[in-house]
Amino acid sequence: MKILLTGKNGQIGWELAHALAPLGEVIAFDRGGLDLAVPDQIVGAVRSVRPDVLVNAAAYTAVDRAESEPDAAHAVNAAAVAVLAEEAKRVHALLIHFSTDYVFDGAKDTPYVEEDRPYPINVYGRSKLAGEQAIRSIDGPHLILRTSWVYATRGRNFFLTIRRLLREKEEVRVVSDQMGAPTSAQALADATAELLGRHSAAGLGDAGGVYHVTARGYTSWHGFATEIARLELPDLPNPPRIVPIASDQYRSAARRPRNSRLSNEKLLRTFGVELPRWEACLAALHERLPRGAHLDVGTPYRR
Numbered sequence: 094m095k096i097l098l099t100g101k102n103g104q105i106g107w108e109l110a111h112a113l114a115p116l117g118e119v120i121a122f123d124r125g126g127l128d129l130a131v132p133d134q135i136v137g138a139v140r141s142v143r144p145d146v147l148v149n150a151a152a153y154t155a156v157d158r159a160e161s162e163p164d165a166a167h168a169v170n171a172a173a174v175a176v177l178a179e180e181a182k183r184v185h186a187l188l189i190h191f192s193t194d195y196v197f198d199g200a201k202d203t204p205y206v207e208e209d210r211p212y213p214i215n216v217y218g219r220s221k222l223a224g225e226q227a228i229r230s231i232d233g234p235h236l237i238l239r240t241s242w243v244y245a246t247r248g249r250n251f252f253l254t255i256r257r258l259l260r261e262k263e264e265v266r267v268v269s270d271q272m273g274a275p276t277s278a279q280a281l282a283d284a285t286a287e288l289l290g291r292h293s294a295a296g297l298g299d300a301g302g303v304y305h306v307t308a309r310g311y312t313s314w315h316g317f318a319t320e321i322a323r324l325e326l327p328d329l330p331n332p333p334r335i336v337p338i339a340s341d342q343y344r345s346a347a348r349r350p351r352n353s354r355l356s357n358e359k360l361l362r363t364f365g366v367e368l369p370r371w372e373a374c375l376a377a378l379h380e381r382l383p384r385g386a387h388l389d390v391g392t393p394y395r396r
């Protein structure tokens with residue numbers, strides 16, 4: 094199986110490059126090798142590689158910055174995705190694309206299912222929804238995997254930020270009224286590889302569509318921070334207080350949904366695949382890290 098992967102240096106892309114390797118030949122691009130903002134580069138890359146599977150892990154992911162850069166977000170998350178979908182269809186490749194809980198407004202009281210009507214409340218969410226709609230209307234074989242609250246030992250994410258603040262502050266204030274499933278990039282990449290390994294590109298294409306794929310269980314950002322602190326406690330000389338705050342006490346450019354919970358039942362029912370609980374994924378990541386190490390962007394660790 095020949096797999097073209099975009100965004101190989103991102104949180105999910107980096108994990109995918111490793112997780113997908115046993116399945117075949119992975120031809121992975123970073124932005125330097127394939128800039129999604131340049132449609133001709135997409136066309137050139139897909140037509141020269143002619144993959145069986147095209148995995149798009151690249152995206153404009155700066156949620157707050159997107160509020161002042163809507164065109165840049167739309168170019169990568171929607172216009173480029175339309176070109177990727179057209180080109181994948183042209184070479185009969187399965188397109189696996191990642192999307193987000195931020196396509197929803199968060200007003201629902203229970204976990205969102207795939208049939209729920211999206212209603213994004215920020216620019217990033219609108220750009221991601223436009224990407225999903227482009228894929229569906231082009232209608233080649235595709236899987237759209239919506240995930241949430243992704244973290245890894247690289248990139249910019251809540252896990253690394255809290256880990257640093259725990260060492261620097263006496264008090265850390267964390268939003269407690271947004272609920273979701275923290276999802277480790279590794280668990281998500283492993284689940285993606287499991288889907289492909291168990292069902293083949295053709296099998297996945299036959300059951301194509303939108304799927305919610307997150308770690309099991311839910312918590313708040315405050316609950317997530319508290320669990321990170323519990324795991325880090327042996328390394329913390331003076332553990333700070335972790336104070337719950339409401340969303341409106343935390344100023345940010347983009348609004349976020351209060352309810353980011355995504356039901357994974359369709360994924361389990363259709364493909365027999367489910368991720369571990371979020372606490373187990375976090376503990377697994379923590380186990381692999383050097384004790385007490387301060388992590389910077391791109392800190393290497395063994396998979």
Ligand SMILES: NC(=O)c1ccc[n+]([C@@H]2O[C@H](COP(=O)([O-])OP(=O)(O)OC[C@H]3O[C@@H](n4cnc5c(N)ncnc54)[C@H](OP(=O)(O)O)[C@@H]3O)[C@@H](O)[C@H]2O)c1
Pocket residue numbers: 100101102103104105106123124127128129130149150151152153154169191192193194221239240241242243244248249
């Ligand atoms: N992070 C989350 O919490 C979260 C939640 C739900 C869904 N998702 C989705 O999951 C997917 C992967 O997210 P992630 O967390 O792995 O993001 P990430 O760490 O920000 O990685 C995104 C990658 O995309 C690349 N990229 C950005 N613009 C590009 C362009 N014009 N051409 C080529 N590459 C470009 C970036 O390259 P540079 O390094 O050069 O910038 C980066 O390596 C995205 O579709 C995202 O929407 C993420």
